[in-house]
Amino acid sequence: MRSPLPDYLTEVLRGCADSSGALADYIPELARADPDRFALTLVTAEGAVYSVGDDHTEFTIQSISKPFVYGLALQQRGFDAVLDVIDVEPSGEAFNEVSLERNTGRPLNPMINAGALAAHALVLDGRQPEASVEDIRSLLSSLAGRELTIDEKVASSELENSYRNVAIANLLRGYEVFEDDPDEIVEGYIRQCSVTVTTKDLAMMAATLAAGGVQPVTCEEIFSRDVVRQVLSVMATCGMYDAAGDWLSTVGIPAKSGVSGGIIGILPGQLGIAAYSPRLDDHGTSVQGVAAFGRLSRDMNLHLMDAPMVAHSVLRRRHVIGEGDESLTLLELQGDLQFTSSEGLVTAVVDEPVETKRLVFDLSLVRTILPVGRRMLLEMIGRLHRDGVEVVVIDPEGHLPEPDTGYGFRPQVHTSWEDLEAQG
Structure with a gap:
């Protein structure tokens, strides 16, 4: 990507x-x-x-x-x-x-x-x-x-x-x-x-x-x-x-x-x-x-007087689940998605490309997504989809309502792992 x-x-x-x-x-x-x-x-x-x-x-x-x-x-x-x-x-x-x-x-x-x-x-x-x-x-x-x-x-x-x-x-x-x-x-x-x-x-x-x-x-x-x-x-x-x-x-x-x-x-x-x-x-x-x-x-919400947010690493954990064609990459996100943290996520995916056919973004530990973070995350999802990766989102707090990537693609959104597994 x-x-x-x-x-x-x-x-x-x-x-x-x-x-x-x-x-x-x-x-x-x-x-x-x-x-x-x-x-x-x-x-x-x-x-x-x-x-x-x-x-x-x-x-x-x-x-x-x-x-x-x-x-x-x-x-x-x-x-x-x-x-x-x-x-x-x-x-x-x-x-x-x-x-x-x-x-x-x-x-x-x-x-x-x-x-x-x-x-x-x-x-x-x-x-x-x-x-x-x-x-x-x-x-x-x-x-x-x-x-x-x-x-x-x-x-x-x-x-x-x-x-x-x-x-x-x-x-x-x-x-x-x-x-x-x-x-x-x-x-x-x-x-x-x-x-x-x-x-x-x-x-x-x-x-x-x-x-x-x-x-x-x-x-x-x-x-x-x-x-x-x-x-x-x-x-x-x-x-x-x-x-x-x-x-x-x-x-x-x-x-x-x-x-x-x-x-x-x-x-x-x-x-x-x-x-x-x-x-x-x-x-x-x-x-x-x-x-x-x-x-x-x-x-990009860069005004100095915007409410400050601590820029922790947004990528908490990355690991592959399963083997072969059934495997998927899980990216667990955390904290606040503003420009710098979202850019770090983009860089992580660019530097280490996704090699599985499926990718799950887990937003369970995400606290806030600023408008620039939403745009960058949806842009990533759209580009990964164009690269042939099936992207799914776990979003229990509803951080990404109506996630239109702008590429004619809307990812599946689930409220939990159980919901994801239930729907296969």
Whole structure:
């Protein structure tokens, strides 16, 4: 059986196609992007990757680097040192506004440019300018699980049009937020933003935060859990700039966007999401990316404020009963079927295909099935049926009323083993 998730993500891409918005033409190199590119990638906290669309297209990370560099500053310098320099309050303003505290000059948060420049200075910590850029490139590479490079053409293009960032950096230096050369801080920050990535890279970075700071594939602990909690908290309230409140209430996923067209989102304990489409709205955020995140949040119950459920393994036991043509595979399920637990079930069946002619899903110990869990379970049943497997469900609590798989097939549903055996 093939996983249904890529088909679903492809449907999301098609459903969110939109030609509105405009490229970031104030940066000449970004204005050369193909406006029709669109990609979407999910990576679970366990490292399973689901990716569709133009997911091999490379683009520069831009402001999506900000939460990770903030995390690096926290990891290197400690919470007190960073909070002394950068606050955590939403600015309610655009990303490039001069949002500073009165009297102190402290940036309001690390997701706006003023705070990102201060975070870069914290990582630099009085060293040679190249040191902070290499630390950041190395960090992003570790998060992605592969070596990343800097797009020098984009860096040069941005540096030639960096007047506003230079003004902010000079203002920060005037307030003694940092003691480094403002021009060096701006150049380092721009090179930080010019690291090239794909949606697969970004989703893996996001999944590292979802997994509490542990890279899902390499198993390297990159951030402490305390640092991850701080980063995600600031992303939730400040990551989408002057649209942060609307984003949190409607989409409900801690997120960060970039002017090249990327967006990342993190659902703690479950997964990381990345979208890419270079047409931007008035907030400097990908039009199609916003639509895709909204669709995923609604369809998959990903809103952070949905009632949380503990993600235990949903597959309690798997064993074969009987021999020969009369044998069957029994899958005993338990707990709550939400996205992550259902994805684990899909993976278990994909990795170890059913070899008997009959399969029984026993839902006797299942507590709750969310809409996404129902869709994924019925999709599995439909695909197994098409593969020639006779599927039966034991459902004493009525979790699957009218189980239409959408393939013109409805599985037999019994209330107990005794009922199943009685009907042969």
